[in-house]
Amino acid sequence: GEGLPRPEQTRVIVVANQKGGVGKTTTTVNLAASLALHGGRVLVIDLDPQGNASTALGIDHHADVPSIYDVLVESKPLAEVVQPVPDVEGLFCAPATIDLAGAEIELVSLVARESRLQRAIQAYEQPLDYVLIDCPPSLGLLTVNALVAGQEVLIPIQCEYYALEGLGQLLRNVDLVRGHLNPTLHVSTILLTMYDGRTRLASQVAEEVRTHFGDEVLRTSIPRSVRISEAPSYGQTVLTYDPGSSGALSYLEAAREIALKGVGVGYDASQAHVGA
Ligand code: ADP
Ligand code: MG
Numbered sequence: 001g002e003g004l005p006r007p008e009q010t011r012v013i014v015v016a017n018q019k020g021g022v023g024k025t026t027t028t029v030n031l032a033a034s035l036a037l038h039g040g041r042v043l044v045i046d047l048d049p050q051g052n053a054s055t056a057l058g059i060d061h062h063a064d065v066p067s068i069y070d071v072l073v074e075s076k077p078l079a080e081v082v083q084p085v086p087d088v089e090g091l092f093c094a095p096a097t098i099d100l101a102g103a104e105i106e107l108v109s110l111v112a113r114e115s116r117l118q119r120a121i122q123a124y125e126q127p128l129d130y131v132l133i134d135c136p137p138s139l140g141l142l143t144v145n146a147l148v149a150g151q152e153v154l155i156p157i158q159c160e161y162y163a164l165e166g167l168g169q170l171l172r173n174v175d176l177v178r179g180h181l182n183p184t185l186h187v188s189t190i191l192l193t194m195y196d197g198r199t200r201l202a203s204q205v206a207e208e209v210r211t212h213f214g215d216e217v218l219r220t221s222i223p224r225s226v227r228i229s230e231a232p233s234y235g236q237t238v239l240t241y242d243p244g245s246s247g248a249l250s251y252l253e254a255a256r257e258i259a260l261k262g263v264g265v266g267y268d269a270s271q272a273h274v275g276a
Pocket of ligand 1: 019020022023024025026027052110137193194195212222223225226228229230247
């Protein structure tokens with residue numbers, strides 16, 4: 001990796017948007033791989049019972065594999081479920097198996113049901129620069145656990161009609177969790193995904209998002225790219241599947257922005273490797 005400043009403390013970034021299909025999982029795995037390629041140590045926590053992030057990282061997650069379910073419901077140490085991601089040095093994954101679908105209900109009756117993930121991460125002893133949590137498309141107890149565990153929320157937004165609809169509910173939940181359970185939580189990053197600058201609608205929505213969120217919106221947006229959507233079926237991120245593609249370069253650039261923002265270094269878009 002080219003090497004970027006590493007954060008002084010582990011940054012726990014929650015990738016959330018209760019809408020499905022906006023690019024949460026794609027963003028989680030490709031940003032994580034990019035941060036690792038830039039020299040960081042990165043853990044992806046797959047918190048979606050679908051296990052799409054685990055699949056995309058080439059991580060075995062059939063029903064018997066120790067998983068984040070065991071961590072949340074059975075109090076198994078996180079270290080016992082984490083697997084190294086093949087082909088990407090410094091990248092690790094805590095997989096999700098199908099039992100996680102039941103966790104939403106099982107958690108309800110457990111002690112400290114909102115903070116089980118936070119405790120597991122705090123007890124994890126291996127050094128990490130970033131933890132990226134891939135949330136399910138809902139605002140239930142799994143997402144609440146992620147919001148309690150994190151400091152930052154990253155919201156991927158697909159530039160289409162209704163893009164902002166429903167975001168109010170997520171933002172209210174972030175406020176509630178900040179007020180009651182996790183005072184450090186804030187929306188740090190908005191990332192425009194599947195962006196097609198040739199369409200009027202996409203550029204209108206992008207403008208609306210930038211007006212609404214200002215500096216939290218990354219300069220880099222992620223283009224719609226067939227290579228990005230093909231990579232998961234090979235158990236790879238686009239960073240190893242097609243490292244020179246526009247999708248790979250844009251995720252590397254987004255990762256660079258995030259890393260620089262984290263250490264308070266202003267981001268100079270004129271230095272960008274790909275267009276924003
Ligand atoms: P979510 O996790 O929010 O449900 P996904 O990351 O699974 O969303 O993305 C939804 C679908 O869109 C997937 O099929 C994925 O491969 C595809 N996709 C995501 N980002 C891109 C992109 N930049 N270009 C093309 N396809 C994309
Ligand atoms: Mg997903």
